[in-house]
Amino acid sequence: MELEDQYSPSRWVIRRGAEEALRTYSHIGDEATKKARATRKSLLHVPYGDGEGEKLDIYFPEGVSEASPFCLFFHGGYWQSGSKDTSAFMVNPLTEQGVTVVVVAYDIAPKGTLDQMVDQVTRSIVFVQKQYPCNEGIYLCGHSAGAHLAAMMLLANWTKHGVTPNLKGFFLLSGIYDLKPIVYTSQNAPLLMTLEDAQRNSPQLLLEAALTRPLDPACHVLVSVGQHDSPEFHRQSKEFYQILRQGGWNASFEEIHDMDHFEIIWNLTQKDYVLTQMILRTILQEPRRH
Numbered sequence: 001m002e003l004e005d006q007y008s009p010s011r012w013v014i015r016r017g018a019e020e021a022l023r024t025y026s027h028i029g030d031e032a033t034k035k036a037r038a039t040r041k042s043l044l045h046v047p048y049g050d051g052e053g054e055k056l057d058i059y060f061p062e063g064v065s066e067a068s069p070f071c072l073f074f075h076g077g078y079w080q081s082g083s084k085d086t087s088a089f090m091v092n093p094l095t096e097q098g099v100t101v102v103v104v105a106y107d108i109a110p111k112g113t114l115d116q117m118v119d120q121v122t123r124s125i126v127f128v129q130k131q132y133p134c135n136e137g138i139y140l141c142g143h144s145a146g147a148h149l150a151a152m153m154l155l156a157n158w159t160k161h162g163v164t165p166n167l168k169g170f171f172l173l174s175g176i177y178d179l180k181p182i183v184y185t186s187q188n189a190p191l192l193m194t195l196e197d198a199q200r201n202s203p204q205l206l207l208e209a210a211l212t213r214p215l216d217p218a219c220h221v222l223v224s225v226g227q228h229d230s231p232e233f234h235r236q237s238k239e240f241y242q243i244l245r246q247g248g249w250n251a252s253f254e255e256i257h258d259m260d261h262f263e264i265i266w267n268l269t270q271k272d273y274v275l276t277q278m279i280l281r282t283i284l285q286e287p288r289r290h
């Protein structure tokens with residue numbers, strides 16, 4: 001089944017078998033999280049809402065100052081797997097450079113629905129802005145399904161939350177922006193998305209229909225895909241990038257050389273990785289307030 005293949009990232013890896021790629025991804029995430037918790041000052045399992053799953057981990061740079069840039073990470077796993085407790089990939093290289101990293105948990109399926117996850121992600125960002133009003137910018141980074149959740153924040157309506165987060169940039173890695181095809185794959189079994197649910201939660205479709213311009217024209221949006229991601233993942237990223245440009249967003253597109261769907265994210269543990277460098281350059285070149 002063609003769609004099934006296209007939306008099974010582990011079938012497209014080239015250096016390992018599918019199972020081994022998934023195992024390596026979990027292993028590296030696990031190790032990176034243990035290392036981050038052992039070597040960085042952190043606040044773990046901080047509630048951002050009343051729900052059992054509404055928790056986040058905050059990892060601070062050396063010489064704790066609340067006036068740092070914040071990078072929030074949203075893990076992937078097709079909205080049905082993954083955890084903040086194995087997703088601290090970027091913590092060490094970013095905190096080393098003075099960035100506070102927040103790894104956010106959300107209720108994956110079958111407990112959570114897409115609408116609930118989008119709402120949780122919205123509230124996690126509101127929480128960080130309220131808790132750290134002196135932040136020097138909030139950046140959102142997401143991988144795969146997590147890139148989808150981050151991308152939904154381009155369309156968030158903050159007015160009912162009483163605060164507008166200081167959003168300065170988005171790093172969207174190997175994401176999915178039109179959820180309709182997912183409805184026809186086995187990935188939808190725990191998600192139980194109807195076509196309407198998929199439409200309501202597709203940033204590609206929402207941006208196409210939106211008449212609004214970006215609130216902050218300086219806000220960067222990096223749309224990035226691995227060279228070895230499937231053709232459908234390439235198409236999704238390119239089309240999303242194009243719709244962002246048409247909508248007046250300060251967007252860029254990067255195909256990451258020789259990376260598959262999992263390497264693109266687990267290499268964020270490395271400071272000399274091209275994406276780590278791009279993320280750091282974007283965050284650190286931003287003029288400081290105060």
Ligand SMILES: N[C@@H](CC(=O)c1ccccc1NC=O)C(=O)O
Pocket residue numbers: 008009010011025076077078079082143144145146
């Ligand atoms: N069952 C999927 C797993 C998967 O797609 C995935 C796993 C970990 C992190 C991100 C993933 N993809 C999208 O969120 C696969 O076969 O590749």
